[in-house]
């Protein structure tokens with residue numbers, strides 16, 4: 001490969017606090033009425049003073065610990081000065097010179113993607129432009145509910161080599177943040193936002209392209225798509241010998257392409273200086289240890305426990321524990337159905353397939369853990385066969401009806417009655433005299449064919465074991 005892709009990410013995670021970073025206003029901003037959760041502090045009125053939210057501090061430490069970072073016992077807040085309507089004070093309180101966490105990493109495809117730093121900062125207000133785009137907007141509105149919400153900015157080293165790795169990094173990060181109750185990680189609601197920068201190294205002449213930044217990517221799919229698009233665009237440009245400009249671009253999800261937002265020349269010169277209204281942060285071991293104790297069981301530990309406690313394969317355990325809600329759902333199902341392997345099989349094959357096809361998340365799944373228990377009971381009592389169980393699963397998924405209801409409604413009860421089965425089987429044999437002849441002449445493999453015919457005749461309702469027994473009996477008999 002002549003070209004090497006170099007990607008770094010800057011991610012903003014909204015910390016799961018009840019109140020804002022430096023005042024006591026509620027952090028509810030997504031569905032709240034505009035400009036309702038605001039006060040003199042977060043709207044930047046003169047004479048007000050910020051007070052750091054201790055919960056935000058603890059969540060930042062917690063994130064540093066789960067991402068293998070070093071918690072800095074000395075850190076400090078800075079002012080990032082620039083003028084923009086979404087910035088009420090004319091500066092943003094952030095950490096620039098001394099971040100709260102240095103280092104850290106996440107494993108992606110067997111490679112350690114290093115994290116450079118994580119720092120605390122406050123969110124800006126939200127601007128709404130009337131019309132399609134900012135340049136043609138008749139009016140712009142500002143909602144200050146978001147101003148002052150605590151964010152943790154996570155900056156990676158340029159260790160990511162493919163757009164796919166960037167997506168996996170984001171997904172893993174989101175899962176870890178959710179696991180540790182640090183952030184909802186909900187990209188649709190803006191609780192996790194990503195800027196990506198990309199450049200291309202020509203490995204033959206060692207020349208490196210100018211760096212392009214893609215701003216405000218708001219879904220995992222788009223992280224990958226936007227970076228793929230940009231990688232190809234830059235390489236194309238290099239091949240044609242064109243001049244690449246260092247710029248900031250946006251992702252247009254409809255056109256599936258990036259577009260130029262601003263070039264380097266226009267980029268603002270932030271003047272950073274220490275925030276005089278907040279004290280220097282000095283952390284002691286006691287606080288760090290208190291936070292460490294708040295970390296719940298994380299995915300790797302959980303996977304190990306699933307293997308030993310439920311006796312399921314490591315692969316299954318890893319998938320089930322990759323998402324906290326899925327893991328909780330699995331455990332609740334096992335508790336009720338009392339068969340860990342049955343539940344894991346059904347979740348891994350049937351449930352995850354349906355979820356993927358319907359682009360659902362576990363939170364919106366209509367099948368209740370109770371339904372797994374009922375399905376197991378229907379199988380254990382031979383009321384339905386495994387095939388019927390799999391057949392009705394999509395309907396359970398779609399409607400949220402209990403398996404019992406569906407089985408009754410559709411008349412799917414297994415045929416258990418031997419006389420009834422015998423009649424059906426006798427008919428099948430009569431209709432297939434050629435095959436019966438071949439079977440008797442030694443082609444024993446045809447047993448499967450007969451079973452299949454019986455199942456076809458009964459729409460899968462024949463008890464498989466009894467069908468086998470009766471078939472053998474009738475075929476061996478004469």
Ligand SMILES: [Zn+2]
Pocket residue numbers: 020023024025037038039040041042043148
């Ligand atoms: Zn406030």
